[in-house]
Amino acid sequence: MDQDDLPRARQDAADQLSKEDLDSYSQEELLERVALLEAEIARVKAQHARAADHRKAADALFGSPPQSGQAG
Template structure:
């Protein structure tokens, strides 16, 4: 089975896998250009997560409105 086909381990509360590894990594050896590239990459990932969160929230609202019991 390829790595892409395996289910990914979901993060538990307080454990965000790669993000916690990045947060604990020393930045001392990075140049300014490398730090700028890293910031750009992380900002792009934040945008991707926010977009996905928005879609998930909209999906949840649609499901709630469809399945919410009718008020008398």
């Protein structure tokens, strides 16, 4: 998979989830699906926090990159 295809692939996955017919799911299956999605959200948020911490550490060590629109 080409690097340029990644955002599109992610969007396709989100589209697929949002278009899935949920009528055939029982109440229990819907709750299981919610739990799985919440677990995935927690996983993504944890990765985001790790990435933010890594960025803070790099900025502390090497200095912050110049902000766009500011003279460096």
